[in-house]
Amino acid sequence: MGFIGRRRICKFCEDRDLTINYKNIKLTRKFVNDQGKIIPRRVTGTCSKHQRQLTRAIKQARNIALLSYTGEEFG
Numbered sequence: 001m002g003f004i005g006r007r008r009i010c011k012f013c014e015d016r017d018l019t020i021n022y023k024n025i026k027l028t029r030k031f032v033n034d035q036g037k038i039i040p041r042r043v044t045g046t047c048s049k050h051q052r053q054l055t056r057a058i059k060q061a062r063n064i065a066l067l068s069y070t071g072e073e074f075g
Contacts, residue, residue, distance in 0.1 A: 008045025012053075020053040022060035028067065032058060036071040 012018050022028065031039050031046075031054050038058055041051040061067040 010045060010047040010050055012050040013047055020050065020057050022057040022064075022066065024057075025061065025066055028054065028058050028061055032067065034071045036067075036069055 012020065018027070020027070031044060033039055038055055041048065044051075046054065058067060062069055
C-alpha cells in the first residue's frame, strides 16, 4: 500500500495575474530551498512550462546577484 497524494495545481496557471520575473525576488525565493537549490516541480506542483520560466528567472537573478547561489543571504 503506497501513499497517494493529492494532485497539485500550478499556481501560475490558476492565477493569471502572477508573472514570473527575475526582478520579483519575493516570488522566486519561494522556489529555492535553504541550501540554494531550485525546488523540483513534483514538490512545488508547477507545470513544466512555468517551471522552465521559474528556473530561467532564478538563474538570471543569481547571475546579477539578486539571489545568492548558496542558501546564505549576503549583506
